[in-house]
Amino acid sequence: MSSNLSFVLNKPNDVSFEERPIPKLKSPHDVLVAINYTGICGSDVHYWVHGAIGHFVVKDPMVLGHESAGTVVEVGSGVTDLKKGDRVALEPGYPCRRCPDCLGGSYNLCHEMVFAATPPYDGTLTGFWSAPHDFCYKLPDNVSLQEGALIEPLAVAVHIVKQARVQPGNSVVVMGAGPVGLLCAAVAASFGATKIVQVDIVQSKLDFAKSFAATHTYLSQRVSAEENAKNLIASANLGKGADVVIDASGAEPSIQTSLHVVRMGGTYVQGGMGKSDINFPIMALCLKEVTARGSFRYGSGDYKLAIELVAAGKVDVKKLVNGVVAFKDAESAFKKVKEGEVIKILIAGPNEKVETELDTSVDPAKLEAAKGNTGCC
Numbered sequence: 001m002s003s004n005l006s007f008v009l010n011k012p013n014d015v016s017f018e019e020r021p022i023p024k025l026k027s028p029h030d031v032l033v034a035i036n037y038t039g040i041c042g043s044d045v046h047y048w049v050h051g052a053i054g055h056f057v058v059k060d061p062m063v064l065g066h067e068s069a070g071t072v073v074e075v076g077s078g079v080t081d082l083k084k085g086d087r088v089a090l091e092p093g094y095p096c097r098r099c100p101d102c103l104g105g106s107y108n109l110c111h112e113m114v115f116a117a118t119p120p121y122d123g124t125l126t127g128f129w130s131a132p133h134d135f136c137y138k139l140p141d142n143v144s145l146q147e148g149a150l151i152e153p154l155a156v157a158v159h160i161v162k163q164a165r166v167q168p169g170n171s172v173v174v175m176g177a178g179p180v181g182l183l184c185a186a187v188a189a190s191f192g193a194t195k196i197v198q199v200d201i202v203q204s205k206l207d208f209a210k211s212f213a214a215t216h217t218y219l220s221q222r223v224s225a226e227e228n229a230k231n232l233i234a235s236a237n238l239g240k241g242a243d244v245v246i247d248a249s250g251a252e253p254s255i256q257t258s259l260h261v262v263r264m265g266g267t268y269v270q271g272g273m274g275k276s277d278i279n280f281p282i283m284a285l286c287l288k289e290v291t292a293r294g295s296f297r298y299g300s301g302d303y304k305l306a307i308e309l310v311a312a313g314k315v316d317v318k319k320l321v322n323g324v325v326a327f328k329d330a331e332s333a334f335k336k337v338k339e340g341e342v343i344k345i346l347i348a349g350p351n352e353k354v355e356t357e358l359d360t361s362v363d364p365a366k367l368e369a370a371k372g373n374t375g376c377c
């Protein structure tokens with residue numbers, strides 16, 4: 001077979017390319033996938049820069065990446081639903097399947113989760129990936145492999161919007177217009193939300209959001225959370241507040257504003273991951289009887305729905321992609337994400353041919369929209 005060149009984080013700001021053995025199928029229910037494209041997540045950049053996220057610390061060299069799509073090159077003897085040549089989106093976290101959380105239907109909460117590019121486990125910026133067949137989702141003919149690499153962040157958004165129980169006719173405020181916030185807005189629209197207000201601190205991101213899924217935008221102000229919320233409600237004509245508020249920023253002022261924007265009896269979902277501890281307006285939560293939920297990764301049915309939304313033309317993930325770089329240029333792609341020069345950039349697999357380093361058809365509005373993106377969680 002071909003190269004299994006892998007993009008390895010040795011320690012903060014120290015990466016290298018390493019030829020690693022091609023993985024073997026660990027069970028008859030596994031498949032081997034040649035990686036075609038991988039997106040970069042803020043968490044990859046965070047590990048690259050800081051070497052840790054919370055209690056997940058990179059102690060040994062770790063392959064980065066977990067937003068991938070690829071082509072099946074080998075199937076185990078027990079696999080009946082996939083064959084060589086099938087194009088798949090990879091779900092990159094593998095739960096134990098036996099614990100109460102797995103058996104209760106919330107496998108994303110499994111304590112034994114093996115998640116790609118979350119230490120100590122290697123990620124998908126590599127040539128070949130071995131995975132259980134039921135975590136490899138066949139792409140319909142009208143969904144490309146590049147779109148397939150965007151299914152992971154879209155599944156994050158699907159899970160957040162499901163946690164928010166968005167109903168037809170709802171008003172939904174999404175804090176943050178990075179990839180996750182933009183995708184939350186698009187998923188909320190597909191769930192029937194009729195008013196979708198995207199909020200950010202960078203105007204160019206809001207301009208892009210308006211061209212993507214938001215019906216209204218609001219540039220967050222450096223005033224008190226109560227005043228910011230009052231102005232947001234007035235500017236989007238939200239009456240007594242929004243039915244649903246989603247935080248996809250992780251920023252403390254955004255979270256504080258959210259609790260003042262949500263209506264009495266409304267729903268708040270925490271999707272963003274920022275500081276572990278913040279000042280939280282707990283009295284607003286209590287007095288308004290707000291339903292508050294967390295959202296972590298994705299679970300049963302989320303990947304399937306994400307793929308269906310793309311296949312049905314409900315979420316146009318292609319619009320988020322600024323370009324594709326060759327595997328050898330992986331580090332420069334990380335720099336572009338860190339510097340906020342792109343919304344999403346894809347890294348081709350080491351065995352994939354790429355014509356140009358960065359797609360020259362990039363819409364300048366997209367690049368403008370990405371400015372100010374920290375790329376870190």
Ligand SMILES: NC(=O)c1ccc[n+]([C@@H]2O[C@H](COP(=O)([O-])OP(=O)(O)OC[C@H]3O[C@@H](n4cnc5c(N)ncnc54)[C@H](O)[C@@H]3O)[C@@H](O)[C@H]2O)c1
Nearest residue numbers: 176177178179180200249250251254272273295296297377
């Ligand atoms: N819950 C999960 O399972 C999960 C999965 C993936 C990512 N995340 C988290 O979701 C968040 C969004 O991810 P992303 O990739 O879009 O990140 P991102 O950094 O690209 O986007 C965050 C956005 O929030 C904006 N922002 C910053 N401060 C703000 C404020 N005060 N008010 C409004 N907007 C503000 C930024 O300008 C940026 O556009 C991150 O915190 C990330 O860690 C969570």
Ligand SMILES: OC[C@H](O)C(O)[C@@H](O)CO
Nearest residue numbers: 041043118152156297377
């Ligand atoms: O999309 C999945 C997320 O990036 C990961 O859960 C990461 O942020 C924490 O491990």
